Amino acid sequence: MTTPTSGPDRPDAVVVGAGFAGLYALHLLRQRGLSVRLFEAGDDVGGTWYWNRYPGARCDIESIFYSYSFDEDLKREWQWSERYAAQPEILAYLQHVADRFDLRRDITLSTRVESAHFDEASDRWTVTTDAGETVSAQHLVLGVGLLSSTNLPQIPGRDDFAGPTYHTGAWPHEPVDFSGQRVGVIGTGSSGIQLIPLVAEQADQLTVFQRTPNFSLPARNGEPDPRFVKRFHEDFENAREELRNSSYGILLEPPTRSALEVSDEEREATYRARWEEGTLTGILQAYNDHVRNHEANHHAAEFVRARIAEMVDDPQVADDLTPRGYAYGTKRPCLDTDYYATYNRDNVTLVNVRRDPIERITASGIVAGGVRHELDALVFATGYDAMTGPLLGIDIRGRGGVRLADKWAEGPVTYLGISTAGFPNMFMICGPGSPSALSNAVVSIEQHVEWVADLLTHLRESDTEVVEAEAGAEVEWSEHVQAAGRMTLYPETDSWYMGANIPGKPRVFLPYIGGVGHYRQHCARIARDGYPGFALRRPARR
Numbered sequence: 001m002t003t004p005t006s007g008p009d010r011p012d013a014v015v016v017g018a019g020f021a022g023l024y025a026l027h028l029l030r031q032r033g034l035s036v037r038l039f040e041a042g043d044d045v046g047g048t049w050y051w052n053r054y055p056g057a058r059c060d061i062e063s064i065f066y067s068y069s070f071d072e073d074l075k076r077e078w079q080w081s082e083r084y085a086a087q088p089e090i091l092a093y094l095q096h097v098a099d100r101f102d103l104r105r106d107i108t109l110s111t112r113v114e115s116a117h118f119d120e121a122s123d124r125w126t127v128t129t130d131a132g133e134t135v136s137a138q139h140l141v142l143g144v145g146l147l148s149s150t151n152l153p154q155i156p157g158r159d160d161f162a163g164p165t166y167h168t169g170a171w172p173h174e175p176v177d178f179s180g181q182r183v184g185v186i187g188t189g190s191s192g193i194q195l196i197p198l199v200a201e202q203a204d205q206l207t208v209f210q211r212t213p214n215f216s217l218p219a220r221n222g223e224p225d226p227r228f229v230k231r232f233h234e235d236f237e238n239a240r241e242e243l244r245n246s247s248y249g250i251l252l253e254p255p256t257r258s259a260l261e262v263s264d265e266e267r268e269a270t271y272r273a274r275w276e277e278g279t280l281t282g283i284l285q286a287y288n289d290h291v292r293n294h295e296a297n298h299h300a301a302e303f304v305r306a307r308i309a310e311m312v313d314d315p316q317v318a319d320d321l322t323p324r325g326y327a328y329g330t331k332r333p334c335l336d337t338d339y340y341a342t343y344n345r346d347n348v349t350l351v352n353v354r355r356d357p358i359e360r361i362t363a364s365g366i367v368a369g370g371v372r373h374e375l376d377a378l379v380f381a382t383g384y385d386a387m388t389g390p391l392l393g394i395d396i397r398g399r400g401g402v403r404l405a406d407k408w409a410e411g412p413v414t415y416l417g418i419s420t421a422g423f424p425n426m427f428m429i430c431g432p433g434s435p436s437a438l439s440n441a442v443v444s445i446e447q448h449v450e451w452v453a454d455l456l457t458h459l460r461e462s463d464t465e466v467v468e469a470e471a472g473a474e475v476e477w478s479e480h481v482q483a484a485g486r487m488t489l490y491p492e493t494d495s496w497y498m499g500a501n502i503p504g505k506p507r508v509f510l511p512y513i514g515g516v517g518h519y520r521q522h523c524a525r526i527a528r529d530g531y532p533g534f535a536l537r538r539p540a541r542r
């Protein structure tokens, strides 16, 4: 009996995850003639935008940028209703993409990939799912997301709470009504900052438990910016090229001057203008040294701190909401609608848990600093085991049965954030060591997917079929990623970029800060030069 070369349980590639990354990977690999199976744990496509249904969830990069650019017609035909679209609209967009490109026929929903083991005898991946299916694939493409492995902190008594509990990243599908309730929210990152104003409007009482205040700018959401819409409609190719070769995957005039070379008046005027713009990085990108130089950073941070003091009526609450002790931008900054003003409401209480630590969760609420806060519902806006969590959540084993979790025990080591030695034909989309979290993820996803598709095409054309990062190349790249990080202020801060939000997680700067355009050119050069740093070979057995 001969082994079939393809079929539903023997595709050329298995793609994991049906978010922005997985959907495009499925589309492009299929276009390149590969047979593909995509597995998605959710009951529908959408990834992050399927799971994050909490009130206020929306993107904070302008939707015209935070959407695919691989297809001009798709770009033209989808009109975003807002500058920063809300979760239902982004989910509808991804559902539209799945239908428009006929992706669903190769997607298996409601099915979680549990393990992926590399079989050296056949040079193929054996992938098993929680539905009991086993598939053998030549390639494994991991589009599992950066922020999809939820973090529920180990607070004493966490499971004793008698009322409903929610995590922003696993929000129920049925509407949640907080009317008449006393609601507690733990966490004031991007998710908490979006959710808190809307819960405050609905709930009887809202108590926010804040450990670290964040820097947040007003979103000034509204109509999509007509300048950008026009550019993409009239000058698609050039606009796309500019986006793809930018520093962060957004159209932005790169700063050329230091914050320290201008007068106080000029700096203040620039910050004020940027404050009015309503963009995530407006102030940070006003000068070129905000994330490299403490003094420069201090100016920008002080400007935002002064705005918080203006917006919050109670001076003690304003002080508690004021971020200090870390450089602005080194924890992921936020964009909000009415966040600070929410604390002027009579039904909102802020608990500074640095001053009044959470002692325990009880059946009826939270005890912090000796005070009992009685609650009917509790929301964890406590973030994610970022970047490595979703990958290590799958039992991945490479050559010699080595577990990825063991290989990365001291932190992730990758070549270009795409590949890791000992795990042939396995590709991470926006893996650790790529711009990913420090960029517009959609632009970075497109670059990775296209680069991987080109590599797989090259393997076919050169009759090699097996590709693996070389150990030396990945060590060199990973050292470069850390060295680039050390040129900035990021490593000084406890953030999820550093793995510092998860107890016991190795402290490693997870994303690459070299910039989207620079990184793109580097990857293109590697492809052009015949993939140095990768070993290409023929398969063990067809």
Ligand code: N01
Binding pocket: 058, 059, 060, 061, 147, 153, 154, 155, 168, 186, 187, 188, 189, 190, 191, 192, 194, 209, 210, 211, 212, 332, 353, 358, 381, 382, 383, 384, 496, 501
């Ligand atoms: O998570 P976070 P997130 N006791 O890790 C606190 C993206 N995103 O879901 O800072 C008390 O940022 C924790 O405190 P601290 C975006 O990239 C994008 O909000 O660790 N508090 C922090 O305040 C973002 O960065 C969008 O001291 C505890 C909060 O919980 C990323 O996802 C929207 C605690 C977690 O903040 C993650 O954002 C949403 C404890 N034991 C998310 N443990 C947009 O596009 C944790 N905290 C707009």
